[in-house]
Amino acid sequence: MKQEENSRRAFFKKAAAAVGVVATAGFVSKAISPKAEVTAEEARLLNARDAVLQERAVKSNKMTLMSEDEKHQRLNDLLACHKQETA
Numbered sequence: 001m002k003q004e005e006n007s008r009r010a011f012f013k014k015a016a017a018a019v020g021v022v023a024t025a026g027f028v029s030k031a032i033s034p035k036a037e038v039t040a041e042e043a044r045l046l047n048a049r050d051a052v053l054q055e056r057a058v059k060s061n062k063m064t065l066m067s068e069d070e071k072h073q074r075l076n077d078l079l080a081c082h083k084q085e086t087a
Contacts, residue, residue: 066074
């Protein structure tokens with residue numbers, strides 16, 4: 001009787017694991033784009049578009065200097081965080 005219960009339990013564990021694997025595979029297959037291959041021309045266009053976007057982003061960044069008070073406050077925040085993590 002004990003072996004029969006154990007074999008049923010083992011069967012249901014295996015069945016549950018199989019259902020989980022199938023469900024995960026279905027989810028992953030939907031999450032991955034169906035069109036994985038990109039032609040050379042499409043890749044060139046995508047790279048050119050990315051380069052333009054990156055150049056715009058870099059050009060729009062402007063450096064602003066921190067005041068001495070901001071520097072001290074930032075340093076104190078970092079040291080407090082470090083002390084909290086090491087404590």
